[in-house]
Amino acid sequence: MIVQPCIDLPVTYFKINAQDNFRFSTVMAGAGWVKRSATHHWITPPPHSSMLNHTEMISLTAISRVFHMGDQEVRALDSIDLEIGSGEYVSIMGPSGSGKSTLLNIIGLLDQPDSGRYELDGKDVTGLSEVEQARVRREKIGFVFQSFHLVPRLTAAENIELPLIIEGVTPPERKSRVDEALLGFNLSDRAGHRPAELSGGQRQRVAIARATILRPTALLADEPTGNLDHRIGAEVMALLEGLHERGTTLIVVTHDRELGARAHRRIAMRDGEIVADEK
Numbered sequence: 001m002i003v004q005p006c007i008d009l010p011v012t013y014f015k016i017n018a019q020d021n022f023r024f025s026t027v028m029a030g031a032g033w034v035k036r037s038a039t040h041h042w043i044t045p046p047p048h049s050s051m052l053n054h055t056e057m058i059s060l061t062a063i064s065r066v067f068h069m070g071d072q073e074v075r076a077l078d079s080i081d082l083e084i085g086s087g088e089y090v091s092i093m094g095p096s097g098s099g100k101s102t103l104l105n106i107i108g109l110l111d112q113p114d115s116g117r118y119e120l121d122g123k124d125v126t127g128l129s130e131v132e133q134a135r136v137r138r139e140k141i142g143f144v145f146q147s148f149h150l151v152p153r154l155t156a157a158e159n160i161e162l163p164l165i166i167e168g169v170t171p172p173e174r175k176s177r178v179d180e181a182l183l184g185f186n187l188s189d190r191a192g193h194r195p196a197e198l199s200g201g202q203r204q205r206v207a208i209a210r211a212t213i214l215r216p217t218a219l220l221a222d223e224p225t226g227n228l229d230h231r232i233g234a235e236v237m238a239l240l241e242g243l244h245e246r247g248t249t250l251i252v253v254t255h256d257r258e259l260g261a262r263a264h265r266r267i268a269m270r271d272g273e274i275v276a277d278e279k
């Protein structure tokens with residue numbers, strides 16, 4: 001799988017992830033960049049970082065989301081404008097009820113705004129049908145939740161395999177990708193265990209493996225450390241940051257100031273509005 005082409009160059013660079021099944025054996029050893037000209041492919045150091053943030057991956061314009069509770073109206077998002085570039089690492093913080101989850105759900109196409117425009121990778125996704133949105137979500141977005149959302153009766157390996165089954169990947173390919181993910185997330189010895197038999201940190205690692213098995217370009221995490229103690233939470237954040245370093249756009253909602261401060265861009269929300277946005 002090849003992601004993030006940078007096309008402002010005489011040759012084309014592609015970012016590849018370590019687990020990508022690329023035909024160069026050297027690539028299998030780690031992440032890197034592939035430079036492609038008419039006749040050659042070769043692995044290179046990444047191009048200058050200014051080229052990496054070339055594209056605005058997520059672009060929200062005047063996005064509003066209103067919930068009706070009886071005759072009460074809750075403006076969960078109040079005309080949000082937000083652009084997030086490909087490959088950014090963003091944290092979203094703010095008091096409970098400020099609209100963080102609603103924003104993440106809209107970015108992740110789990111919810112629809114009542115008004116405004118959402119462009120993902122330059123394409124308007126606001127007007128897509130539910131089926132089309134689900135396809136875009138599967139292709140581009142991974143989601144991680146505070147409460148893991150694993151299927152209780154499936155083992156760790158089966159939970160990770162689920163998106164591959166839905167995507168129609170063949171059984172041998174599924175096996176090799178699940179084994180690779182188990183290894184990569186240090187879960188090989190827990191493969192046959194159900195979520196109830198796993199620690200919180202292990203459950204979240206399974207959830208992250210499942211969220212990234214289809215190699216999304218963006219990973220959205222809603223309080224991913226909220227049910228974990230601080231040390232395990234920091235380990236999970238480091239894992240997410242490792243995925244970001246390999247090219248994934250990372251957006252994390254967190255209550256934890258220390259973890260939120262680690263992001264390269266920090267957004268603060270209050271009453272459905274963005275009140276700070278620092279880099």
Ligand SMILES: Nc1ncnc2c1ncn2[C@@H]1O[C@H](COP(=O)(O)OP(=O)(O)O)[C@@H](O)[C@H]1O
Nearest residue numbers: 067068074076095096097098099100101102103
């Ligand atoms: N499905 C829903 N139905 C009704 N109100 C909702 C719903 N989801 C969120 N809200 C309300 O919208 C506001 C923002 O919620 P949320 O995005 O979950 O905030 P946060 O994640 O920052 O705690 C809150 O007042 C919440 O009660």
Ligand SMILES: [Mg+2]
Nearest residue numbers: 100101102222
């Ligand atoms: Mg929330």
